[in-house]
Amino acid sequence: MSQALELFLGILTAFGGSVEIGQLAFSVNAGSSFRYDLLWVVALGTVGIIVYCEMAGRIAAVRKQPVFHLIRERAGLTAGLVTLLAANIVNVMTCAAEIGGVALVWQLMQGWPYRGLVALTFVALVLVMWFFSFKWIERVFGLMGLLLVVFVAVAAVTGPDWGALWRGFVPGPPRAPAPGATSMLYAYDAVALLSAIMMPYETYFYASGAIEDGWKPKDLGLNRIIVVIGSVLGSLLSVALVMIGAQVHRAHGIDAQLPGTAALAVADAFGRWGLLAALLGMIFAFAGAAIETTYSGAYNVAQFFGWSWGKFRRPREAGRFHAAWFALLALSAVVIVTGIDPVSMVEYSIVFAVVTLPFTFFPVLVVARDKRLMGVHAIGPVANALGWLFLVLTTVAALAAVPLLILTHGGRG
Amino acid sequence: MHRRAKAWSVWIAAAIVLAGLAGTAVSFAAHRRAHSPRADPALRLSIADLRSHAEEGALIVRIARAGRLTPTFTREHARQLARRVQSALDELPRPVEAAPTTRDAAAAANDARRARRSGENVQRALQRLAEAAHPADALDATEPVFAAAARELGFLDAATQVAPK
Numbered sequence: 317m318s319q320a321l322e323l324f325l326g327i328l329t330a331f332g333g334s335v336e337i338g339q340l341a342f343s344v345n346a347g348s349s350f351r352y353d354l355l356w357v358v359a360l361g362t363v364g365i366i367v368y369c370e371m372a373g374r375i376a377a378v379r380k381q382p383v384f385h386l387i388r389e390r391a392g393l394t395a396g397l398v399t400l401l402a403a404n405i406v407n408v409m410t411c412a413a414e415i416g417g418v419a420l421v422w423q424l425m426q427g428w429p430y431r432g433l434v435a436l437t438f439v440a441l442v443l444v445m446w447f448f449s450f451k452w453i454e455r456v457f458g459l460m461g462l463l464l465v466v467f468v469a470v471a472a473v474t475g476p477d478w479g480a481l482w483r484g485f486v487p488g489p490p491r492a493p494a495p496g497a498t499s500m501l502y503a504y505d506a507v508a509l510l511s512a513i514m515m516p517y518e519t520y521f522y523a524s525g526a527i528e529d530g531w532k533p534k535d536l537g538l539n540r541i542i543v544v545i546g547s548v549l550g551s552l553l554s555v556a557l558v559m560i561g562a563q564v565h566r567a568h569g570i571d572a573q574l575p576g577t578a579a580l581a582v583a584d585a586f587g588r589w590g591l592l593a594a595l596l597g598m599i600f601a602f603a604g605a606a607i608e609t610t611y612s613g614a615y616n617v618a619q620f621f622g623w624s625w626g627k628f629r630r631p632r633e634a635g636r637f638h639a640a641w642f643a644l645l646a647l648s649a650v651v652i653v654t655g656i657d658p659v660s661m662v663e664y665s666i667v668f669a670v671v672t673l674p675f676t677f678f679p680v681l682v683v684a685r686d687k688r689l690m691g692v693h694a695i696g697p698v699a700n701a702l703g704w705l706f707l708v709l710t711t712v713a714a715l716a717a718v719p720l721l722i723l724t725h726g727g728r729g
Numbered sequence: 730m731h732r733r734a735k736a737w738s739v740w741i742a743a744a745i746v747l748a749g750l751a752g753t754a755v756s757f758a759a760h761r762r763a764h765s766p767r768a769d770p771a772l773r774l775s776i777a778d779l780r781s782h783a784e785e786g787a788l789i790v791r792i793a794r795a796g797r798l799t800p801t802f803t804r805e806h807a808r809q810l811a812r813r814v815q816s817a818l819d820e821l822p823r824p825v826e827a828a829p830t831t832r833d834a835a836a837a838a839n840d841a842r843r844a845r846r847s848g849e850n851v852q853r854a855l856q857r858l859a860e861a862a863h864p865a866d867a868l869d870a871t872e873p874v875f876a877a878a879a880r881e882l883g884f885l886d887a888a889t890q891v892a893p894k
Contacts, residue, residue, distance in 0.1 A: 395742075424805045424806055425802070496777055568784050568788050569784045570788065571777075571778070574806070574810065576806040577806075580806075583792050583798050584797060587797040588798070591802060595802075678738075716748070718745065722752040722753055723752055723755065729773070
């Protein structure tokens with residue numbers, strides 16, 4: 317297959333696999349509470365994830381060093397172990413929420429009992445992760461996740477106020493808060509939305525995948541293209557979800573607390589076929605995110621402890637890595653089958669993800685800019701400045717996240 | 730470099746823990762300072778949730794009536810939403826045995842009572858949709874229930890939102 321087609325498919329799958337249950341819930345609610353006023357956070361988060369993933373992909377291509385190998389090397393055993401534990405708790409929480417999200421949406425299509433569907437989702441994910449190659453996982457889940465493009469169409473046909481929408485990309489205080497939506501909630505939603513877009517598991521997964529694919533310094537151009545186009549297209553979905561929250565849910569005074577609530581807007585606009593596309597798109601996007609978080613957790617553990625790792629390695633060659641992903645997936649399924657609400661779970665996972673973000677961002681930035689380690693492939697002055705800017709921003713967000721979570725009663729107001 | 734990275738990690742971790750503790754302390758102090766029982770977050774947030782669920786029930790009926798929802802989606806979404814209504818009802822402050830001592834406390838108790846009644850009506854209507862063999866047959870009966878509950882809860886929501894000044 318030609319490289320251009322590979323690239324095209326890679327970008328499409330990045331687009332389709334970009335939204336997970338947390339991003340869906342936070343984006344719709346941000347629109348419902350503050351209309352278009354938080355769109356600037358989507359733009360900021362998109363630049364942030366581009367900077368972070370580009371640096372991690374660059375290090376992977378040049379030094380073959382994944383994120384948690386760097387963290388152990390830079391932060392040492394104890395601080396690194398705390399970061400690993402925190403990152404993997406967030407991974408399990410996110411994965412649990414995604415499994416619960418798949419079961420909730422599946423229930424809307426089939427009407428089967430929720431707990432049974434959690435078990436079925438777990439079994440289906442194990443089979444897919446065991447038998448499917450990376451290429452097919454990406455293609456099936458990424459391309460089926462593309463059905464979520466129906467949300468972009470809904471955003472376009474439900475009467476956007478284009479002037480207000482463009483103004484939303486300019487940072488500022490809330491201009492159009494819904495009744496009861498306080499400035500504190502605005503700050504919380506801004507931090508949560510930033511975190512939902514910059515979820516660190518995406519970077520761990522991306523850098524590990526680059527090493528598995530055998531990237532070399534000559535692939536740095538490809539790295540930049542995939543990261544930039546994939547992230548921008550993915551954020552288009554977030555923008556569409558914010559628009560739907562502002563144009564549909566806010567008009568009815570509804571906070572989206574369930575995946576089906578977001579799908580109602582699609583059914584209203586495009587009927588049953590639109591609804592089917594939205595539900596299938598959500599199932600594949602959430603399942604894809606569950607797979608990414610699971611692998612990401614296993615990569616983190618294996619890389620930190622120096623085990624043999626890789627999806628391409630057979631279980632006999634990388635037994636502990638394969639056991640780790642199975643254990644993490646099973647733990648996530650057990651957590652969610654207890655009856656914890658997936659949307660509440662993902663709210664907490666996103667807040668704790670931003671708390672861990674600076675701890676994983678800093679070592680990546682330090683290495684990516686180091687000319688002694690990276691040679692001519694070290695990041696340039698623009699990426700360096702953006703890296704420091706985002707380190708400051710993510711540190712401020714990490715400091716504010718927990719107090720805002722408490723002061724807004726878990727982001728409810 | 731290693732030492733600097735390690736020291737940075739320790740300082741940031743300590744600052745995050747301190748920020749969390751400060752947030753808890755501020756939240757606790759704000760809760761104690763809010764004398765008005767109507768400003769109680771448990772009351773205010775539960776009413777806001779119940780209002781949102783009543784509005785969503787009305788939206789489900791409207792879209793289902795237009796034939797744009799499958800029967801399975803209507804049933805299962807109503808069932809999932811009914812569980813959220815139960816969570817909001819569980820969070821509503823319970824009525825106390827003793828008579829309220831201030832006018833504000835009496836108003837808050839009255840708000841909670843009215844919200845509970847409306848929330849239970851929403852829940853029953855959602856359960857009716859969830860258990861109907863053909864949800865389309867239950868639309869006429871549930872529509873006025875959602876509309877009335879949304880009106881009542883909207884009024885209560887506005888009353889509890891303006892209470893804390």
